């Protein structure tokens with residue numbers, strides 16, 4: 001297809017940027033040249049993650065958000081952004097529309113791929129006659145849920161086992177998307193608007209892809225999952241020390257605990273997780289994030305009581321390298337979609353503790369695939385130390401862990417075997433949309 005040029009615009013969150021970067025690498029392997037457009041603070045994160053071999057095919061474009069007093073430049077990303085400022089970030093992003101118009105006019109890309117949260121950018125591309133494709137950075141199961149509620153409100157959702165329980169939680173995502181002023185113009189959907197890339201694979205949620213395609217309204221195209229050979233990033237001394245510590249642990253003995261890049265545990269949740277880990281008796285690595293200005297701390301004396309049994313990482317951990325390590329036997333995760341896919345890739349059973357947004361649905365999807373146990377909350381919906389400890393013990397100590405691991409390894413093999421074929425599908429759709437444009441002019 002020659003060196004066609006694609007501009008990409010991800011939403012400003014690591015959880016969105018990571019799959020965009022993944023797609024950029026996959027497309028660059030297929031001969032495309034990619035420009036990723038984002039705020040400088042996000043670009044510095046992206047830059048670190050681009051392996052040397054892509055230096056001539058993946059480029060970065062700075063998008064400068066306006067100077068709003070309540071949104072200083074270090075808030076030009078959702079990571080560490082207080083939740084009440086998310087709307088302001090959306091507002092600031094929309095204000096870049098003229099600048100983005102200029103960027104596309106200058107770059108004149110052949111094609112544009114944008115985050116479904118940033119529908120306004122597709123309008124800009126369309127005004128310049130640049131064909132585009134939307135990317136929904138999570139899975140088709142979640143997309144089918146929102147699709148159903150937009151297009152068939154009031155009708156029963158066809159997959160009740162997966163969703164009913166999590167309706168309220170998922171609604172929160174719905175509201176965030178609504179607040180982003182995503183206007184779904186049901187009457188003006190063209191054939192090409194129906195294509196949606198999703199960050200998933202047929203082996204994981206194929207039945208939801210089939211459901212969506214069967215509606216005739218959404219043509220879902222999975223990009224497949226990430227290949228770990230592209231996992232880069234320099235290890236500092238703390239990371240090296242951590243991996244050496246992990247080396248001394250026995251196979252599948254240790255749980256990795258992380259709630260992603262955006263969620264901060266409350267004081268009570270911090271207590272429950274810490275006590276749950278203590279009670280479980282398992283070895284662990286726990287990534288702990290503290291929000292500036294909040295009085296949340298680890299329980300008094302926790303580190304001393306734990307000693308060599310556990311490692312606390314404050315801030316950022318080399319997650320993929322940790323998950324890849326044979327000593328890891330379980331992943332206590334919030335079920336952010338990237339973390340979930342990484343768990344699949346490295347064959348690590350999931351101990352699911354979803355917090356918000358799409359996470360409860362991701363957790364259910366993984367339980368449905370037989371690769372996760374869900375940690376029940378107490379009668380008030382709060383985390384509970386005893387339940388946390390019990391589930392960790394099941395996965396680390398008894399055959400539950402072995403059974404989950406077998407299924408996880410199978411799932412990993414299946415997604416790997418579909419990787420190239422699924423990317424063929426993505427390239428075919430891009431080609432189709434390019435041809436459509438050519439024929440129309």
Ligand code: UDP
Pocket residue numbers: 014015016018258259260261262263287315316317318319320335336337338339340342
């Ligand atoms: N991540 C990491 N180190 C950390 C925390 C997160 O490398 O200490 C990475 C993780 O590997 C994943 C991404 O950040 O790729 C988090 O994305 P996810 O969708 O799981 O959760 P979110 O951060 O969006 O809630």
